[in-house]
Amino acid sequence: MFEDLLVWYNGKLVPWKTVTIPVLSHGFSRASAVFEIFGIHVGPDGPAAFRMDQHFKRLMRSVELLEMELPYTEDELAEAVAETVRVNNLGRGVIKLMAFWGEEAVIKLVLEGKLDVAIFPVPDTPDLHLDSSEPISACLSKWRKIHPETVPVEAKACSNYLNGYLARKDAKNRGFDTAVMAGTDGFLAEGSTESIFLVKDDVLKVPPLGRVLNSISRRSVLEMAPVLGIPSSEETMLPSALLDADEIFSAHTGIKVSPIDRYEDRTLNAPGPITAKLMAAMQNILTFKDERFLHWFQPL
Numbered sequence: 397m398f399e400d401l402l403v404w405y406n407g408k409l410v411p412w413k414t415v416t417i418p419v420l421s422h423g424f425s426r427a428s429a430v431f432e433i434f435g436i437h438v439g440p441d442g443p444a445a446f447r448m449d450q451h452f453k454r455l456m457r458s459v460e461l462l463e464m465e466l467p468y469t470e471d472e473l474a475e476a477v478a479e480t481v482r483v484n485n486l487g488r489g490v491i492k493l494m495a496f497w498g499e500e501a502v503i504k505l506v507l508e509g510k511l512d513v514a515i516f517p518v519p520d521t522p523d524l525h526l527d528s529s530e531p532i533s534a535c536l537s538k539w540r541k542i543h544p545e546t547v548p549v550e551a552k553a554c555s556n557y558l559n560g561y562l563a564r565k566d567a568k569n570r571g572f573d574t575a576v577m578a579g580t581d582g583f584l585a586e587g588s589t590e591s592i593f594l595v596k597d598d599v600l601k602v603p604p605l606g607r608v609l610n611s612i613s614r615r616s617v618l619e620m621a622p623v624l625g626i627p628s629s630e631e632t633m634l635p636s637a638l639l640d641a642d643e644i645f646s647a648h649t650g651i652k653v654s655p656i657d658r659y660e661d662r663t664l665n666a667p668g669p670i671t672a673k674l675m676a677a678m679q680n681i682l683t684f685k686d687e688r689f690l691h692w693f694q695p696l
């Protein structure tokens with residue numbers, strides 16, 4: 397589907413299909429890989445990346461938490477993204493950046509040396525459902541969010557996604573779009589690949605960092621709230637808070653704010669007024685209409 401596109405791979409632009417690694421590579425067989433995914437939006441001056449600076453900060457932190465090393469600086473990666481966007485003439489879409497040990501490691505558990513880096517340009521297609529405003533359904537997963545003392549949940553590590561995969565599979569098996577997970581401490585954590593927000597008595601609430609991914613969309617919503625006059629709080633909550641929330645929504649890079657209209661056997665008015673306000677504000681931001689947030693974009 398994307399075979400005509402060029403991928404930035406360790407400093408060179410190469411055909412998509414040639415970016416492969418051995419099955420016994422450390423990155424594949426030991427899941428020693430981290431990644432980032434962020435939106436490309438077309439503004440009045442051409443394509444721009446949504447909060448790429450924040451995504452790169454998180455990438456650097458993921459690499460540090462996993463005691464690995466990247467061969468490129470944030471500035472070099474920004475230039476590589478710009479080159480990838482330019483050469484592929486990418487309009488609205490996403491960039492997926494993977495950093496991994498591509499080297500074969502048949503037995504070895506700990507490797508030395510710098511990570512390989514591949515930057516994939518992904519154009520918007522109907523399959524991606526980018527920026528969809530359709531409400532979704534969610535259930536409470538039988539799976540718990542991985543405990544932060546087992547692997548760093550703050551890192552965007554590919555290995556952590558098996559947890560999200562199982563939760564999403566559980567949800568699909570039960571007829572829901574996505575799943576919400578509690579931590580092993582029983583408190584509300586996050587969705588399979590999304591942050592979970594609720595609104596109660598006009599206050600926007602989200603579980604605190606520490607047991608969830610340091611999501612850029614979560615941060616963006618929390619930064620927008622005071623500008624829009626919405627009180628917000630990061631607080632420890634039980635999953636039962638979702639049973640009497642006035643509104644629930646999820647947030648992640650592809651679909652910034654997704655209203656939830658069914659949670660377990662509850663139906664909710666979705667989007668409720670605060671979710672709708674955030675969705676409209678986000679839409680304005682992503683179409684470069686809100687000057688207060690233009691600094692969230694990096695021109696490419």
Ligand SMILES: Cc1ncc(COP(=O)(O)O)c(C=O)c1O
Nearest residue numbers: 589590591609611612613648649
């Ligand atoms: C577990 C989890 N939480 C939240 C998010 C949303 O993070 P971001 O806003 O950085 O895309 C993701 C995205 O993949 C995720 O996997």
